[in-house]
Amino acid sequence: MEKNDFVSIWLEESGNPAIEELTQLNLDIANKTAKKLADKGLSANDLAVSLDINPDEIQRWLMGRHSFSIKIIKEISGTPL
Numbered sequence: 001m002e003k004n005d006f007v008s009i010w011l012e013e014s015g016n017p018a019i020e021e022l023t024q025l026n027l028d029i030a031n032k033t034a035k036k037l038a039d040k041g042l043s044a045n046d047l048a049v050s051l052d053i054n055p056d057e058i059q060r061w062l063m064g065r066h067s068f069s070i071k072i073i074k075e076i077s078g079t080p081l
Contacts, residue, residue, distance in 0.1 A: 023064075026064065027064050030062050034062050044058045045058070
């Protein structure tokens with residue numbers, strides 16, 4: 001993409017709504033996941049063990065530094081793939 005094309009200029013000035021929406025969705029999921037864990041008296045490590053995932057990855061999700069995949073969202077929610 002050229003630096004001076006309309007789309008690049010628009011994205012630079014106004015951001016990308018789809019990325020902002022996805023970021024907000026991931027933060028919402030992280031907050032809901034943290035609340036559910038707290039409500040059930042579970043730790044992030046308990047979730048890591050149940051999903052067979054590195055605990056550091058869980059921490060990155062809960063801190064909003066890493067996006068949830070659809071697969072993981074379904075596993076956390078108990079929805080079949």
